[in-house]
Amino acid sequence: MNESIRHFINQVKIRNAGESEFLQAVTEVATSIIPFIESEPRYRNSKVLERIVEPERVVIFRVPWLDDQGEIQVNRGFRVQMNSAIGPYKGGLRFHPSVNLGVLKFLAFEQIFKNSLTGLPMGAGKGGADFDPKGKSDNEVMKFCQSFMTELYRHVGADIDIPAGDIGVGGREIGYLFGQYKRIAGAFNGVLTGKGYEWGGSLIRPEATGYGLIYFVEEILKTREDSLVGKKVTISGSGNVAQFAAEKCIEKGARVLTMSDSEGFIYDPSGIDKEKLEFIKELKNHTRGRIKKYATKYHCEYFAGERPWKIKCDIALPNATQNELELSDARTLIKNGVFCVAEGANMPCTPEAVAAFNKAKVYYAPGKAANAGGVAVSGLEMSQNSQRYSWTRTEVDNKLKDIMCEIHQRCLKYGKETDGHINYERGANISGFVKIADSMLAQGVV
Ligand code: NDP
Ligand code: 2IT
Numbered sequence: 001m002n003e004s005i006r007h008f009i010n011q012v013k014i015r016n017a018g019e020s021e022f023l024q025a026v027t028e029v030a031t032s033i034i035p036f037i038e039s040e041p042r043y044r045n046s047k048v049l050e051r052i053v054e055p056e057r058v059v060i061f062r063v064p065w066l067d068d069q070g071e072i073q074v075n076r077g078f079r080v081q082m083n084s085a086i087g088p089y090k091g092g093l094r095f096h097p098s099v100n101l102g103v104l105k106f107l108a109f110e111q112i113f114k115n116s117l118t119g120l121p122m123g124a125g126k127g128g129a130d131f132d133p134k135g136k137s138d139n140e141v142m143k144f145c146q147s148f149m150t151e152l153y154r155h156v157g158a159d160i161d162i163p164a165g166d167i168g169v170g171g172r173e174i175g176y177l178f179g180q181y182k183r184i185a186g187a188f189n190g191v192l193t194g195k196g197y198e199w200g201g202s203l204i205r206p207e208a209t210g211y212g213l214i215y216f217v218e219e220i221l222k223t224r225e226d227s228l229v230g231k232k233v234t235i236s237g238s239g240n241v242a243q244f245a246a247e248k249c250i251e252k253g254a255r256v257l258t259m260s261d262s263e264g265f266i267y268d269p270s271g272i273d274k275e276k277l278e279f280i281k282e283l284k285n286h287t288r289g290r291i292k293k294y295a296t297k298y299h300c301e302y303f304a305g306e307r308p309w310k311i312k313c314d315i316a317l318p319n320a321t322q323n324e325l326e327l328s329d330a331r332t333l334i335k336n337g338v339f340c341v342a343e344g345a346n347m348p349c350t351p352e353a354v355a356a357f358n359k360a361k362v363y364y365a366p367g368k369a370a371n372a373g374g375v376a377v378s379g380l381e382m383s384q385n386s387q388r389y390s391w392t393r394t395e396v397d398n399k400l401k402d403i404m405c406e407i408h409q410r411c412l413k414y415g416k417e418t419d420g421h422i423n424y425e426r427g428a429n430i431s432g433f434v435k436i437a438d439s440m441l442a443q444g445v446v
Contacts, residue, residue: 019102032426057081079127082108085439089125092166113432114368120379145176158189190385193378202381204396210244212373219408229253234313237320241344258308265308312336319344327352343367369428
C-alpha cells in the first residue's frame with residue numbers, strides 16, 4: 001500500500017472509528033482509485049474522494065411500535081443520504097438485527113459507484129432498521145413499517161430520495177411502507193421502488209438482481225468464448241437475489257448445487273431444478289421456513305452452521321450477506337477449480353479472499369457491478385412512474401440485459417491488465433468514480 005493511500009485511510013479511520021464495514025469498503029475503493037487520482041490533477045486537487053466518503057446527510061430516528069401482545073417495542077431507524085451528484089438519493093432499506101450506522105454507510109458508499117455504473121441518473125442512499133422480521137406476524141411487520149415510515153416520509157420523495165428493498169425488505173414490506181407514505185403525504189407517486197405491479201411497480205424488478213447477476217456472468221464467459229451450459233454453480237442465500245440467480249442459471253443450463261440461509265446450506269448433487277426451486281420460493285416467501293426443510297423433502301445433505309464454499313464448483317455466487325466468503329473459503333474454491341466468483345450480495349468476499357482470487361486469475365466480479373441489475377430496474381421503475389406507463393416484461397428484461405452488458409464494458413475500460421486478465425474490481429471502481437467526480441466538479445464545492 002503506498003503512502004498516500006495509507007494516509008487517506010488513516011484519516012477516514014479517525015473520523016469513522018468503529019465503523020468496520022464502512023472502513024473496509026472505503027479501503028477497497030481507495031486502494032484502486034488513489035493511484036488513478038494521483039495521475040489526474042483535477043481530481044487530486046479538488047479533494048473529491050475526501051468529499052465522497054462523507055455522507056451528505058444521515059438521519060437516525062426512533063421507531064416505536066406495539067407487538068401482538070400489546071407490548072411496546074423500540075427499534076432504531078436510519079437513512080444515509082450519501083451522494084446526490086448524478087440524481088436523487090437511491091438505494092434499499094435493510095431490516096436485520098445487525099443493522100447499524102457503519103453497515104448502512106458501507107452499503108450507501110458502495111451504492112454511489114454501483115448506481116453510477118448503471119448509466120442511469122441515480123444518486124446513492126441506504127437505510128433500514130435493527131428490526132428482525134423473522135418470527136414476526138404480518139400484523140407486527142405492518143405496525144413496524146407504518147411507524148418507520150411515519151418518520152421517514154419527511155426525508156424521502158420521488159425527486160428527493162427513493163428507497164427500495166434489501167435484506168428483510170421485500171414486496172410485503174414495500175407494500176406496507178408505501179401505504180403509509182401515501183396516507184401521510186397525501187400523494188400517490190414513485191417514492192419507493194419494488195412496488196407491486198398493480199400499483200406502480202415494474203415487471204422484472206423482483207427478478208432483476210438475480211437475473212442481472214447471471215447476465216453479467218454470461219458477459220464474463222463470453223470473454224473466453226464459453227457459456228453457462230453444464231457449469232456447476234454454488235449459491236449462498238435463498239432470498240430474493242439467490243432465488244432469481246438460481247432461476248436464470250437453471251434456464252441457461254447450469255447445475256445449481258447449493259443454497260443456504262443463516263442456519264446452514266443444502267447440497268443437492270443432482271441439481272436444484274425448476275420444481276425444487278418453486279418449493280424454495282414457497283418456503284422462503286410464504287411459509288417463511290428454514291432451508292433445512294429442502295434436505296428433508298428431497299433427501300439430500302444439509303450442513304448445519306456452514307457455508308457452501310467447500311463444494312466443488314466452476315462458478316460461485318455469494319448471494320447472502322457481507323463477509324460471508326473468507327480467505328480459507330477462497331483457497332478451497334481455488335483448489336477445487338473455481339474460475340468465476342460473482343457477487344450477488346454486497347461485499348460478501350473479504351478483502352483477503354478478493355486478493356486471493358485476483359492472484360489466482362479467477363474472474364472476480366464485485367457486487368457494485370454484478371448486482372447492479374436490481375437498482376437498474378428500480379431506475380426503470382422510476383422512469384415508468386414518471387411517464388405513468390408500464391413497459392412489458394420483454395422490454396424491461398431487454399433493457400436489463402443491455403445495462404449489464406454496458407456495465408461489463410465499463411469495467412473493461414479501466415480493468416484490463418497488461419497480461420490480458422481483467423481486474424473487474426479496479427475497472428468498476430474507477431469507471432463508477434469518474435462520472436461522480438466529474439459531476440461533483442461541475443457543480444462546484446459540493
Ligand atoms: P433477502 O432478505 O431476500 O435474503 C437474504 C438471504 O441471505 C437469506 O437467505 C438470509 O438467510 C441470508 N442471510 C442474511 N443475513 C445473513 C447473515 N448474517 N448470515 C448468513 N446468512 C444471511 O435479501 P436479498 O436477497 O435481497 O439480499 C441478499 C444480498 O443481496 C444482500 O447483501 C443485499 O444487500 C444484496 N442485494 C440485494 C438487492 C435487492 O434488490 N434485493 C440488490 C443488490 C444487492 P435468513 O433468511 O436465515 O436470514
Ligand atoms: O443493494 C442494492 O442495490 C439494493 N438493495 C437495491 C436498491 C434499489 O434501490 O433498488
